[in-house]
Amino acid sequence: MNSPDPQLTRRPSSRKTSRSQAPTDAGPPPFGLLYGTSDAMQALYRQIERVAMSMATVLIVGESGTGKELVARTVHDKSARAGKPFVPVNCGAIPASLIEAELFGHEKGSFTGALQQAPGYFEHAAGGTLFLDEVTEMPIDMQTKLLRVLEAGTFHRVGGTEEMKADVRIVAATNRDPQQAVADGLMREDLFYRLAVFPLRVPPLRERDGDVPLLARRFVSVFNNNEKTPKTLSTKSLDVLQGYPWPGNVRELRNTLYRAFILADRVIDLPTPGQARTASSRVSWQDGCLQLPVGISLADAQRELILGMLGHFQGDKRETARTLGISLKTLYNRLEAYNGVPQESSSL
Secondary structure, three states: OOOOOHHHOOOOOOOOOOOOEEOOOOOOOOEOOEOOOOHHHHHHHHHHHHHHOOOOOEEEEOOOOOOHHHHHHHHHHOOOOOOOOEEEEEHHHOOOOOHHHHHHOEOOOOOOOOOOOEOOHHHHOOOOEEEEEOHHHOOHHHHHHHHHHHHHOEEOOEOOOOOEEOOOEEEEEEOOOHHHHHHOOOOOHHHHHHHOOEEEEOOOHHHOOOHHHHHHHHHHHHHHHHHOOOOEEEHHHHHHHHOOOOOOHHHHHHHHHHHHHHHOOOEEOOOOHHHHHHOOOOOEEEOOEEEOOOOOOHHHHHHHHHHHHHHHOOOOHHHHHHHHOOOHHHHHHHHHHHOOOOHHHOOO
16 A cells, blocks of 8 residues: 655645536645544544554554554554554454464474465564454454464464564554454453553544545545546535445545546536445445345445445444355455555545
8 A cells, every 4th residue: 555645735726616616635734644634533643643652552443444554554654663564464354274374474394285484474574563454353262372472572483493573563453342342252351451552443434524525635636646637526526425424434435436536527426415325326225125226237236235234234244244144255355356446545
């Protein structure tokens, strides 16, 4: 993921703006990789400033789509480890049988398929930051081993005897309520307290008063820069964006704008607030039921079902996968495919 280009922030223009169009300047400068001037974001910035230069482990909590990885990267970039690697690991996407070898590495012949020695994420992140995303999805037995490493500061590769130093700063994240995850048996209580030395809560977009227009203009500016286009966002569209609750948070806002951006010739227009989420289709959810128009493709129907089910379970991927009758890995693969927006536009 690339850092935002400061040059994308335009200086105020002396030209008058058309009544039908909203200005598309990138707004105020970012805080690290984060954008927003709301009180909620300013409070988050102050907390990041305080914890970044420490060695404290950080647990980032927030709904899906709020930008937890960008918060983690900002903590890293503002720390004394900024010149060292930042290594993100999606704990929920790694099969339980492989996660120990992925984290700690393995020796040749330590298991079937281990044809040579391989370092793990802890070694790749040496001197820097290891970001454990979706940490509550990590198997309980692996949580025990992780806790042991955090306490001792050392680890062994799978099948190895050499003691390795764990020279990393741990930042973890979850879209669950971690205390509820402990109560549900999904997270060890002692690991929770070890990770949550300094908790950071990322506010959902609905709590970020005034940030929707700023983010919308920012995304359009980045899209224009990537596509070498001069498209603008209509004032009507800004009203639409501000009138929608954005259950998918900034990720949903970004993807909705990107779809509308692709469809627009020059001026980006969005439909009414209630239709904002499905701006590029005739699909709708009403009273918990998915309504599909005749003629919709199977791929589009599957996409809407998966995203709608994920929203119904408030981002709980494990429950979503169980209800849909698919594996957690399959769900992650589908979501990654649906999230095909240029990485440069990922600053929140």
